[in-house]
Amino acid sequence: MRRGALDVLSARRRRDALLRWLEQKSLVIPVTLLLFGITIFPLVYSLAVSFHIYDLRQEVLWKFAGLENYRIALFEDARFWGSLFTTLRIGVAAVTIEFLLGLGIALLLYGPIVGRRFFTTLLALPVMVSPVVSALIFRMMLHEKYGVINGTINMLLTHFGLGKEFAILADQRWAVWAVVLTDVWQWTPLMIMILLAGLQSMPLEPLEAARVDGAGRWQTFWYVMLPMLRLAIFAALLLRFIDVIKIFDLPFILTGGGPGRATETISIYIYLNGFRYLRMGYATAMSYLLLILTVVLSTIFIRNVVQRREA
Amino acid sequence: MPRQRVRIRLDRVLVHIVLIIVTLAFLFPLLWMFSTSIKTQAEYFTYPPMWIPAHPTLEHYRYIVSTTGLNAVRNSLIVASVNVALVMAVSIPAAYAIARFRIGGHDFSFWVLSQRMLAPIAVILPLFLLFSQLKLVDTHPALILGYTSFNVAFAVWLLIGFFEEFPTEIEDAGLVDGCSRWGVLFRVTLPIVAPGLVVTALFCFVFAWNEFLFALILTRQFAATIPVQLASFQAPTKILWGEMSAFATVGILPPLVFAFLLQRYLVRGLAVGGIR
Numbered sequence: 130m131r132r133g134a135l136d137v138l139s140a141r142r143r144r145d146a147l148l149r150w151l152e153q154k155s156l157v158i159p160v161t162l163l164l165f166g167i168t169i170f171p172l173v174y175s176l177a178v179s180f181h182i183y184d185l186r187q188e189v190l191w192k193f194a195g196l197e198n199y200r201i202a203l204f205e206d207a208r209f210w211g212s213l214f215t216t217l218r219i220g221v222a223a224v225t226i227e228f229l230l231g232l233g234i235a236l237l238l239y240g241p242i243v244g245r246r247f248f249t250t251l252l253a254l255p256v257m258v259s260p261v262v263s264a265l266i267f268r269m270m271l272h273e274k275y276g277v278i279n280g281t282i283n284m285l286l287t288h289f290g291l292g293k294e295f296a297i298l299a300d301q302r303w304a305v306w307a308v309v310l311t312d313v314w315q316w317t318p319l320m321i322m323i324l325l326a327g328l329q330s331m332p333l334e335p336l337e338a339a340r341v342d343g344a345g346r347w348q349t350f351w352y353v354m355l356p357m358l359r360l361a362i363f364a365a366l367l368l369r370f371i372d373v374i375k376i377f378d379l380p381f382i383l384t385g386g387g388p389g390r391a392t393e394t395i396s397i398y399i400y401l402n403g404f405r406y407l408r409m410g411y412a413t414a415m416s417y418l419l420l421i422l423t424v425v426l427s428t429i430f431i432r433n434v435v436q437r438r439e440a
Numbered sequence: 441m442p443r444q445r446v447r448i449r450l451d452r453v454l455v456h457i458v459l460i461i462v463t464l465a466f467l468f469p470l471l472w473m474f475s476t477s478i479k480t481q482a483e484y485f486t487y488p489p490m491w492i493p494a495h496p497t498l499e500h501y502r503y504i505v506s507t508t509g510l511n512a513v514r515n516s517l518i519v520a521s522v523n524v525a526l527v528m529a530v531s532i533p534a535a536y537a538i539a540r541f542r543i544g545g546h547d548f549s550f551w552v553l554s555q556r557m558l559a560p561i562a563v564i565l566p567l568f569l570l571f572s573q574l575k576l577v578d579t580h581p582a583l584i585l586g587y588t589s590f591n592v593a594f595a596v597w598l599l600i601g602f603f604e605e606f607p608t609e610i611e612d613a614g615l616v617d618g619c620s621r622w623g624v625l626f627r628v629t630l631p632i633v634a635p636g637l638v639v640t641a642l643f644c645f646v647f648a649w650n651e652f653l654f655a656l657i658l659t660r661q662f663a664a665t666i667p668v669q670l671a672s673f674q675a676p677t678k679i680l681w682g683e684m685s686a687f688a689t690v691g692i693l694p695p696l697v698f699a700f701l702l703q704r705y706l707v708r709g710l711a712v713g714g715i716r
Contacts, residue, residue: 234462259652262691281488314466399562
């Protein structure tokens with residue numbers, strides 16, 4: 130009799146636990162299904178495609194090729210390495226300039242500033258603009274003749290007899306810098322915001338102590354502020370770099386990857402293979418190589434920044 | 441002593457002047473675009489460049505309205521808003537479960553975050569193949585579904601933070617009163633974290649509104665969004681700067697308005713929870 134009652138009780142308890150468990154799981158089912166359908170399954174599918182010759186133009190589909198596509202990309206295709214190198218060049222130049230400018234402006238904004246919110250609000254606007262629009266604006270401004278930037282530089286050059294007129298977007302050596310300039314305009318504001326947030330969350334005591342000990346401004350900055358900002362700086366640099374590795378819109382609109390291949394980034398080269406030359410197998414293989422690169426970088430980011438914050 | 445004070449004040453004034461110059465430099469491209477949008481063609485094709493139009497005109501805006509502009513605006517509105525609705529519907533319960541029960545442990549939440557960092561070109565290649573087999577190319581659902589690939593990860597991640605700030609005691613009261621988890625979520629928690637929901641939704645809207653690569657590949661004419669339509673202005677044979685600027689001005693209005701609303705959350709949103 131007693132045993133029976135206990136059994137009923139524990140059965141109910143077990144049923145309640147099961148219900149609770151189901152209820153909790155039911156909360157994550159929709160998201161799991163969606164991500165499975167929209168990213169996981171497609172990525173598995175494209176991994177499969179990458180082991181095949183999948184050429185829509187020659188209408189050869191699903192012809193097994195093993196690792197051939199990867200071998201060609203890594204060991205034979207100079208254009209693949211060229212586009213990767215171009216991407217890294219743009220990335221390193223842009224992120225470095227963005228960081229230095231961003232840190233400088235963040236330090237200016239850190240002091241007692243009248244109307245800081247006014248400045249930060251206006252400075253934040255470029256990050257909200259579509260990269261397509263940024264690229265189109267700079268395409269106009271960098272027009273060799275009628276562009277306000279390139280045109281004005283040419284006017285000054287010829288006026289003072291300093292050199293020949295030049296067209297930044299049509300110049301093999303300079304076109305990369307047009308992409309860098311546009312990226313710097315668009316993303317320096319994010320640097321400013323991240324670094325300013327880092328500065329504002331810094332405890333004031335060490336700064337006070339340094340001042341009392343007679344440290345100069347430069348010394349305080351170099352030995353006290355910078356070490357405390359280390360995590361914010363690391364995060365900002367890595368975050369921007371992960372983004373810029375994937376850069377497509379800006380160079381695609383600004384120069385179309387040209388002149389020649391001067392601004393052809395890895396994403397543009399993959400795009401051309403997939404949608405212009407219609408070599409899907411080869412495009413997916415290269416996209417997997419790019420994925421590996423971004424996954425490595427984002428794992429470093431998550432391990433060192435996000436998890437450290439959580440801990 | 442007085443000299444010292446004067447020097448410091450001069451310093452401060454100088455900092456403000458530099459800041460004003462820097463801010464103007466960053467705003468300049470946007471102002472230039474707007475100014476181009478109200479110039480006549482003769483005014484933007486001059487050398488040296490003309491700074492302020494002598495005869496401001498709305499002809500380029502009229503041109504946009506009379507051609508493909510309205511269709512693109514409509515497409516962008518449909519795609520971005522339905523995408524946001526879908527993203528929020530699946531992300532809210534998931535973020536809530538992660539914040540409350542740590543479902544799947546750290547691995548699940550970091551896996552979600554890492555989705556956000558995938559290279560878009562790698563995702564769009566197979567999506568294009570699949571969507572063309574499903575006959576979804578150049579339809580709204582293609583973009584609506586495609587954009588969930590980055591927006592869901594973003595929304596879940598941002599929402600976890602908002603839910604974690606919310607004290608669990610209030611929920612416990614609801615649970616004791618016999619509400620289910622779903623009931624508590626909808627009747628107690630969501631009304632209180634509403635501002636966080638709005639912030640998340642606005643960010644997702646801007647990402648969908650601005651997106652170019654997926655839209656370029658998944659649309660033709662019928663479902664083309666604003667960025668795709670804008671990009672078609674850069675054909676080598678015609679240089680329609682005025683029309684392009686007018687359309688771009690219209691296109692960036694929603695994100696710019698949202699920038700003012702989201703001001704406090706920009707770092708948190710754009711650094712994807714890296715820095716709080």
